[in-house]
Amino acid sequence: MITLAVDRNFGHEYSKQELTHLMTSIKAVIYARVSTQDQAKHGYSLESQIARSLELLETKYEIADEDVLAVVEQGEMGDDPNRPALNQALWLVEQGVGNKFVVLHPDRLARDLKLQLFITERIWNAGCEIVFVEMDVDPNNPESLLLYNIQGAIAQYNKAKILANSKRGRRAKVMNGKIPGVRRIYGYCFDKANDTLVVNEVERDVYLMMVDWILRGKDGRQMTLTSVARELSLLGIPAPSGDKWYQATVSRIVKNPVYTGTFYYGKTECRQRAGRKEIVRRPAHEWQSVPVPAYIDEKTFHQLQERISLLGRRNRGAKPKAPYLLKGLVRCGRCGAAVVAGAPSRDKQTGEPIYRYYACSGKGRKIFEVGTGRQVHACAGRNWRQDVVDDYVWRFVCSCLAEARSALEQIWGSGRKRFV
Structure with missing residues (x-):
């Protein structure tokens, strides 16, 4: 059996000789997909999907392992129409590789009814038979097609329902004064037993020192965000990420209002569309607040923001006078930065x-x-x-x-x- 592990960096170009060899030697293409959520909740694994598909091909169609090509995909969402391994498998089938397209279950193929119908049509139009291990689909049987479409609608509904229930559960937890998990916030530790933030005394003192430096300076010197990052590094104070202090990290910390004693949940919302996650900022009146230990008062926080804004205006460089055709459109080929x-x-x-x-x-x-x-x-x-x-x-x-x-x-x- 030939196994292709395809990700978004996969760029193999098939030669005419390679493609001809696959067309003459491969009788079936297996598509196996797993996302992190699927593997955790349902116990799916790529190995078990391939093993069960091979077993079906051997017992029902007498197709040996050496006549099979398996295309595997890991970490991609079922409602994404542009999955690299799926697209690779579909392209191979349309070139005439294999006459059977084998998938464990329809929800491995798609978790969106419209996408399921589109993919199915492409496979059938290529003259290939779709074989599901856990159900039968007959394109010439109306009742079979109806059940297949119902299965696709149920998969789409289940995905939407899980997301809705998760959001509802998190909002209910916040209403009870708890925080439903949070990324690292400098100066606090997350208490998993009580779902809240507790004081990290060492980091709290460092935060208060940063605030004092920015508002009053250090040793008679005016302190910018950059000089704060440099000074923390010189003092050997561990950074949130470990061994490096970023000016952007200092900026993010001193601009965070959580240190006034209120953690806001729901400032942004993650929406999924066509397998892609989009972060959308929600209006302030929809945020939910949770009280946490305060390090500074509101007045000090506003003074801090005014000082940071003033430093930003002073240090901002002049806008470029000449037009730059590609500015903001391309990334560095060495490190990937803008x-x-x-x-x-x-x-x-x-x-x-x-x-x-x-x-x-x-x-x-x-x-x-x-x-x-x-x-x-x-x-x-x-x-x-x-x-x-x-x-x-x-x-x-x-x-x-x-x-x-x-x-x-x-x-x-x-x-x-x-x-x-």
């Missing part, structure tokens, strides 16, 4: 810009090593000339527009190999 407008090179006599550059935002992040205070650069790569890059991109776009049809066909063909 690409921004970098500092230009200037004439030594006049100070006028000579060349402008794209720069990786990872190069400018304020990160300091705990114990030494040494600044750590997340990305050490060089910058890119803005005029050279923009000119290349414009030329490429114009060439595509001049031959729009062939360009679209090329993009579509490439997409089918990887994503469809």
